[in-house]
Amino acid sequence: MSALSLLPARRPVPGVFVALALTLAVGWLVVLVDGGQLFNQATTVSLLHVAAGLGLVAVGQTLVILGGSLDLSVAYVISLSTLVAAETMNGSDGALLPAVGLALAVSAGVGLLNGLLVTRFRVNAFIATLGVGLLLKGYLDSNYDGPAGATSPALVQSLGYQRVGPVPLSFLLLLALTGATWFALSRTRFGHHLVAVGGDPEVARLSGVRNDRVLVTAHVLCSLCAGLAGIYLASRLGSGAPRVGTEGLYDLESIAAVVIGGTALAGGRGGVVGTVGGVLLLASIDAIFNQLEVDAFFKQVIRGVVIIAAVAVYARRALRKGAW
Amino acid sequence: MPTVARRALSPIRLRVRPGGVLPILALLAVLLVLVGLRQPDFLDPPSLMSFLGRSAPVILLAAGQYFVIVSGEFDLSVGSLVTAQVVVAARLIDSDPARTWPVVLLLLVFGALVGLVNGLVTTRLRVPSFITTLGMFLILVGAVYLWSDGAPKGGLSEEFRRFGRRASEDVPLLGRVPYALLVLVVVAALAVLLMRSDFGRTLVAVGDNPRTAQLSGVRVWRTRTVAFVLSGLAAAVAAILLGGYSGVSFQAGAGLEFGAITAVVLGGVALGGGRGSVVGAMLGALTLELLFALMNFYGVSGALRSTVQGAIILLAVAVSATRSSSR
Numbered sequence: 001m002s003a004l005s006l007l008p009a010r011r012p013v014p015g016v017f018v019a020l021a022l023t024l025a026v027g028w029l030v031v032l033v034d035g036g037q038l039f040n041q042a043t044t045v046s047l048l049h050v051a052a053g054l055g056l057v058a059v060g061q062t063l064v065i066l067g068g069s070l071d072l073s074v075a076y077v078i079s080l081s082t083l084v085a086a087e088t089m090n091g092s093d094g095a096l097l098p099a100v101g102l103a104l105a106v107s108a109g110v111g112l113l114n115g116l117l118v119t120r121f122r123v124n125a126f127i128a129t130l131g132v133g134l135l136l137k138g139y140l141d142s143n144y145d146g147p148a149g150a151t152s153p154a155l156v157q158s159l160g161y162q163r164v165g166p167v168p169l170s171f172l173l174l175l176a177l178t179g180a181t182w183f184a185l186s187r188t189r190f191g192h193h194l195v196a197v198g199g200d201p202e203v204a205r206l207s208g209v210r211n212d213r214v215l216v217t218a219h220v221l222c223s224l225c226a227g228l229a230g231i232y233l234a235s236r237l238g239s240g241a242p243r244v245g246t247e248g249l250y251d252l253e254s255i256a257a258v259v260i261g262g263t264a265l266a267g268g269r270g271g272v273v274g275t276v277g278g279v280l281l282l283a284s285i286d287a288i289f290n291q292l293e294v295d296a297f298f299k300q301v302i303r304g305v306v307i308i309a310a311v312a313v314y315a316r317r318a319l320r321k322g323a324w
Numbered sequence: 325m326p327t328v329a330r331r332a333l334s335p336i337r338l339r340v341r342p343g344g345v346l347p348i349l350a351l352l353a354v355l356l357v358l359v360g361l362r363q364p365d366f367l368d369p370p371s372l373m374s375f376l377g378r379s380a381p382v383i384l385l386a387a388g389q390y391f392v393i394v395s396g397e398f399d400l401s402v403g404s405l406v407t408a409q410v411v412v413a414a415r416l417i418d419s420d421p422a423r424t425w426p427v428v429l430l431l432l433v434f435g436a437l438v439g440l441v442n443g444l445v446t447t448r449l450r451v452p453s454f455i456t457t458l459g460m461f462l463i464l465v466g467a468v469y470l471w472s473d474g475a476p477k478g479g480l481s482e483e484f485r486r487f488g489r490r491a492s493e494d495v496p497l498l499g500r501v502p503y504a505l506l507v508l509v510v511v512a513a514l515a516v517l518l519m520r521s522d523f524g525r526t527l528v529a530v531g532d533n534p535r536t537a538q539l540s541g542v543r544v545w546r547t548r549t550v551a552f553v554l555s556g557l558a559a560a561v562a563a564i565l566l567g568g569y570s571g572v573s574f575q576a577g578a579g580l581e582f583g584a585i586t587a588v589v590l591g592g593v594a595l596g597g598g599r600g601s602v603v604g605a606m607l608g609a610l611t612l613e614l615l616f617a618l619m620n621f622y623g624v625s626g627a628l629r630s631t632v633q634g635a636i637i638l639l640a641v642a643v644s645a646t647r648s649s650s651r
Binding site: 133137302316 | 398445449450451452454455456458459460461462463465466467469470474582585586589595596625626627628629630631632633634635637638641642645
């Protein structure tokens with residue numbers, strides 16, 4: 001705590017990494033006592049794969065939450081993106097780039113719609129993105145019963161299963177995206193404006209920030225991240241899956257990861273590095289319980305408790321600092 | 325920004341105060357006319373009564389959600405709470421009629437308790453209610469699956485199910501009045517009375533501006549916690565009706581939280597608190613249910629339902645938002 005508070009207050013390293021280290025240490029011991037091994041190649045790889053999928057979504061979610069908004073439509077954007085990508089590729093490597101481009105373009109379109117609803121039409125972000133999610137859900141439900149299309153083998157071999165040592169290519173992609181987002185948030189005008197809008201929209205507007213433009217950009221970037229996560233999932237599954245986003249609870253889990261990472265749900269405070277910590281924490285808990293062969297439902301109960309407890313700790317700390 | 329809002333205004337300017345029930349009544353009337361044109365016998369007392377009975381659980385949930393939303397918070401846990409209640413009821417009653425009343429009582433206590441935990445965690449530990457109730461959602465769903473090993477066990481007694489499926493027969497003029505509708509009328513009356521009491525005014529004041537409310541001597545945390553308890557109680561009553569009507573399943577409450585929140589918003593209640601009436605919220609739920617009935621009559625496939633629902637919600641909220649911001 002004292003070491004952390006010596007860092008510049010503007011972008012403190014969140015305590016989530018302390019929690020992550022503790023979780024991994026305790027988990028490693030418990031798994032060891034149980035007669036298993038937490039850090040073998042297979043578990044590490046699968047942990048990082050889980051983290052990559054959720055992480056891609058959560059990085060985007062961080063942007064909109066920082067701006068004081070929220071995106072509940074990401075789960076459907078992910079499903080849609082897997083389908084657009086897989087159906088356009090249809091199993092051939094030649095269509096790889098157009099398919100990726102199209103999937104991202106469709107996602108960006110959804111983000112643009114979200115952004116315009118929130119800014120121009122002044123619809124509450126919760127309702128706007130929920131409504132857009134319902135629109136997409138209706139489209140997916142009425143056109144698809146099950147998996148469709150086929151991902152190009154080249155994408156499956158590269159993004160889906162390629163590894164550098166124990167680190168999957170997809171996790172490296174997440175790290176690159178995180179780096180780029182961190183740079184955008186801390187070193188560019190867009191980043192500073194976004195945090196300003198999330199902190200106090202009225203003050204930001206009076207200081208000459210074009211709030212609407214900033215928020216629309218954040219929403220487009222968020223949907224692009226979700227689209228990227230969809231392409232990654234298509235590369236893992238080998239086809240498009242109409243329900244992969246909702247079944248993975250990517251909408252609520254990504255918001256939880258962002259908040260566990262120390263970003264304030266009301267906006268204006270936080271950062272993308274913490275979000276990756278939150279994602280890794282959720283993925284580690286998952287991996288530990290998988291190793292212990294704990295009941296999947298019990299895992300969910302623990303997940304709920306961890307999410308609430310993590311946020312309660314942040315709230316407590318913020319209270320002590322008088323930031324409320 | 326004002327220029328944009330003015331351009332989006334519809335030519336017919338309804339002079340209504342924001343948060344009033346007039347817009348939702350108008351929408352409801354339009355839907356009733358559309359239903360009447362397509363299926364005239366739907367408006368006959370018997371089918372209307374059974375429609376109202378079927379809609380009772382959702383309307384109750386909307387009323388419960390209203391208390392939480394008007395005080396400035398969210399309750400995402402109600403859907404999972406309904407599922408949990410139905411599954412718990414089936415397991416505890418285990419088809420034994422003698423256990424009906426104790427279990428009904430237990431469900432109400434359980435609902436209030438979940439609301440109390442939501443409320444205390446949100447207000448005392450200062451966790452945003454979105455996260456608190458999301459966590460509660462995960463906990464309840466996980467716990468209920470865990471407790472029943474992945475498949476619902478036991479069964480509801482006929483005594484328990486009658487609240488949701490039976491009706492009081494031979495009522496003059498109306499014919500058959502479902503018990504669910506009677507429960508709804510009683511709860512709705514209580515909710516309206518509550519909102520007219522000191523507590524109701526305090527609740528709205530807390531949602532409008534918690535700081536001002538606190539400076540005027542309101543114990544904000546206590547008021548908000550009571551709102552969560554009311555939402556939990558409403559979920560318990562809804563679960564009793566829903567379990568009776570459609571039986572036991574893990575899907576009993578799936579998605580109901582978002583349904584309730586959209587109904588409340590449709591009824592003119594502002595997310596963030598401080599504006600809107602409980603009658604509006606309940607009318608919003610009724611409108612949503614009527615919309616689904618209408619889609620049925622017009623043969624809209626079940627899969628497309630959510631698209632239509634999404635479009636209507638976005639449209640309704642966008643129109644009311646642009647109007648109120650141009651005030």
